[in-house]
Amino acid sequence: PGQTRQVVTFFNGTGNEFIGYLVYDVGKEMNQLVDYTYLRNEKGQVMLNSAGGLQHSINTINYGSANYKLIGGIANTFNYKSLSLLIQVDGKFGGKVFSSTALNGLRSGQGKNSLVGRNGVIFDGVLPDGTQNTISVSPQTFYANYRNQNIADPFVFSSDFIKLRNITLTYDLTRFMNKNVKFVKGLTLSAFCRNAALLMKHIPTVDPEAFASTSDSRLGYEQHTEPTTRTLGLNLNVKF
Secondary structure (H helix, E strand, C coil): CCCCEEEEEEHHHCCCCCCCEEEEECCCCCCEEEEECECECCCCCEECCCCCCCCECCCCEEEEECCCCEEEEEEEEEEECCEEEEEEEEEEECCEEEEHHHHHHHHCCCCHHHHCCCCCECCCCECCCCCECCCCECHHHHHHHHHHCCECHHHEEECCEEEEEEEEEEEECHHHHCCCCCCCCEEEEEEEEEEEEEEEECCCCCCCCCCCCCCCCCCCEECCCCCCCCEEEEEEEEEC
């Protein structure tokens, strides 16, 4: 009675490579992503500690739901004489995701964003006395503090994507066969490409469709996913 939140998964309770919470809040969509943000003053400036390091907010914030709001696609076939071209495009829209790849790429110095401050990070914020920060912090120490402080801002992304899912080019050879092989009623040769191209995404490095899990307890969390594969092939279809 009186409970307004259920924590489904405490990601950062299972290892240093994770960050954030997945929760159910009363009156909101399922699968809300929650964690701390930067500590800010009344002017909206990031407040650092006396050593120029990060500090998290007093309370956690809600970054949005991992649920997609719209899923759809379109397929069309273009015909010209004996040739036909099938093009299929689809996508998902409206969800958010925590990216473990982005978090650990920054912490380990392997992400593109870790190039900033290789000789020392001077973060744009204010010190406890209200003055602009001028303290240089080693990048290894500074970027590791995102996980230590559970500040998720740089690792929350839209999981929207649009994919060119399928291209198939087909040539109808039936008219050539009918002249000499009467028992063949149809003959087509197709060249296809599956998972042809990722046309739009917001999350860096990884395929937003290849997350660790789609279960309710893992939705909205990307965990070092492997690249998806592109399939090329030929298909010969004979009708008797």
